[in-house]
Amino acid sequence: MVIGAGPTGENLADRTRAAGLTTAVVESELVGGECSYWACMPSKALLRPVAALADARAVAGSREAVTGKLDAAAVLARRDEFASHWKDAGQVSWLESVGVDLVRGQGRLDGPRRVVVETPDGGRRTLTARHAVAVCTGTRAMLPELPGIADAHPWTSREATSSPTVPGRLTVVGGGVVGVEMATAWAALGSTVTLLVRGSGLLPRMEPFAGELVAEGLTAAGVSVRTGVSVTELRRAAESEPVTAVLSDGGRLESDEILFATGRAPRTDDLGLDTVGLSPGGWLDVDDTLRVRGIDGEWLYAAGDVNHRSLLTHQGKYQARIAGAAIGARAEGRALDTAPWGAHAATADTAAVPQVVFTDPEACAVGPTAQEAERAGRRVRAVDYDLGQVAGASLYADGYRGRARIVVDLDRGHLIGATFVGRGTAELLHSATIAVAGEVPLERLWHAVPSYPTISEIWLRLLETYRG
Structure with missing residues (x-):
């Protein structure tokens, strides 16, 4: 049983179904969740025309061809398309295609492995999971307590x-x-x-x-x-x-x-947590297999924003894959691989979390900042470089402004963090994420030759600066 059909819940259901388990999802709003209708997709649909216009204006020749402003009506119409006009038929069809049952209504725990659903027609269904219940209810916007x-x-x-x-x-x-x-x-x-x-x-x-x-x-x-x-x-x-x-x-x-x-608050205040000995309204504390701590047995999981490990859609989907694999393994009685970077451990939540901020300029990062690493007691060196001095960046935009930093673990000789700020840098991030998650030695990265002239040449400049 999965409570919540956002990206995390959908992915977790897909993974448990692929593991051979019958799976049902309970959803009180739209299948697809916050990301599909009110966050990732509509926000990036609003922001993409901004970046496209800014890029055109940043290059002589195309700058002169841009004679107007954004067409707000067209941007909003395109946003509506990406939000599926706030209808979830496509997402429901996908659930059906992978063999997952959908139960619409407000789901609440009602003791171990049991979920009670209040359906839209005023009815009430009680569902019992043979193996596990996964809470994937996400978060809601938090408003401050202010007069008026x-x-x-x-x-x-x-x-x-x-x-x-x-x-x-x-x-x-x-x-x-x-x-x-x-x-x-x-x-x-x-x-x-x-x-x-x-x-x-x-x-x-x-x-x-x-x-x-x-x-x-x-x-x-x-x-x-x-x-x-x-x-x-x-x-x-x-x-x-x-x-x-x-x-x-x-x-x-x-x-x-x-x-x-x-800020955001967890959607756990009306989830029936008290029926399994947990306090309602708070974040759900989980181990690296995404199993909820503080209850008897290995049947309750929490993936995505609701566990406060990393409030990002892609990390929720990652957790869903890990949790789905762990649930499937436990159902079969197999031992779990919970070592760091193991098949049943969400290690990336603490070691390699990537994020892109789609502003102008873009800002993106993976892993800890230099200050965070130092506070954690690690011996590190931060290496900075002016992105505007890279040939590919100067070709990308006239007067390019940007900056890059890598954070190197001096004891182990590999990257633990990277930050890029500048136009077009979002597509640099996954290479940094691979280097961090793979713990690739800097001496081996020296042999990863960036194509010329691209913004990716920043990697060579950072490594040259590090080597001196």
Whole structure:
């Protein structure tokens, strides 16, 4: 039994079905989950035209051919296509094609291996799993407790990625991934955007230069980036009226909509966790096989955002593959391979997590930052290089600005982290992820020759700098 049919739940169901187990999925909303309809797909559909136009404007010759702005209506229509117009028939068809049963309704645990489903027609079904139940319910947007927030009807990530119209003025609260990506998208579509960040910079979980270069890009695109300021109160007379944000510095900011991109909370408060001895409402603690700790037996799993290991769709799908294999092995009575990088251990969650931020410039990273590695007690060296000095980058865009860093474990002689910021760098990331996950020695990477002239030549420049 899988509770939650987002990308994680779908992949886990596919893997257990492939292992020979009958599998059913319970879903209370749309099959495909947050990523398909309110996050990854619609947000990147909004951002891709921004990057395409920026790339065209960055090269002499094509720059002169670009005479207009983005067609907002066309961008939103394309976004709607990628969100399947918020209908899940295609995803349901896929579940059927791999032999997974779908049960629509709100699923809750009701003791070991038992799930009670309240169906849309008011009915009630009790389902019992022979081997395992996997919780893949993900997260929801978290709104701060502020005076006036209930009457202000603020946007969360869902409204930000699905709005049918472009707001004239948009305030974005939060300097993380959702905040900077939505500021990028809506500014390009015509909104006057103000980005409010409580801390001192953007993208605090990446290398400091990433947030600095993204802030420069946002400012160049017309976004007002204000750091060290937070919202203390909201005022709105009606949903159709402007919203006023009262700020911590004593100022006031009026806009047509306000987006809070200030964190996520697990969707576990109405999951029946108390029926199996767990506290409701919190993150689910799991081991590397994704089995939930703190209960009797080896039957309850949690994969994806709900376990707080790594709140990224691709990591949830990775966890689903690991958990599915572990469930299948345990069902057959086979021993599990739980050693680091083993078939039943989600090692990448702690050692090689990749992420791309689709701003202009793009920012992407895998593994720990240099500071994080040092705090963990590792002896490391950070090697930096100006991406604009790479021939392929200068060909990619006139006046290319960017930066790259690798973090080398000096005791073991391989990469443990890498960060790239600049146009077109997202496609560099998987090579870094392979190097980190594969623990490829730097001496062997020296023989991985990058094609000339591509941005990938940054690898050679970084290794040359490291060798001296």
